[in-house]
Amino acid sequence: MSLLFTPVGLSLYLLLALLVAQAARHTRMGFWGFFWASIILTPLVTGFFVLMTQSVPAKPTRPTMKRESSSSSAARGAAPSTPSRSRPPR
Incomplete structure (x- = not known):
C-alpha cells in the first residue's frame, strides 16, 4: 500500500500543502490559490x-489630514473660519 493513502501520509501531504500556502x-495567487x-x-x-514568485x-x-475642530482653534486664539460659498455647510 502506498504511503500517501495511509492516514499519516495524507496528513503529511495536507500539512505540507498548508505550509506552502502559508x-x-x-x-498574487495568495493562500488559497497555492493551497489548491x-x-x-x-x-x-x-x-x-x-x-x-515575488511578493506583491x-x-x-x-495620508489622512486631521481636521481641527473650531473649538480647539478658537481656544488657541485663532479666528473661527467662515464657511465657503462654493460648498454648502455640513
Whole structure:
C-alpha cells in the first residue's frame, strides 16, 4: 500500500500543502490559490513556485489630514473660519 493513502501520509501531504500556502500569503495567487495548487499538483512543485514568485507590494495608504475642530482653534486664539460659498455647510 502506498504511503500517501495511509492516514499519516495524507496528513503529511495536507500539512505540507498548508505550509506552502502559508508561505505564499503575500503573492498574487495568495493562500488559497497555492493551497489548491499544491493539492492538485504536489506541495514540492508549488513550493518551488512560491520561492520563484515575488511578493506583491503593500498597498500605499493615503495620508489622512486631521481636521481641527473650531473649538480647539478658537481656544488657541485663532479666528473661527467662515464657511465657503462654493460648498454648502455640513
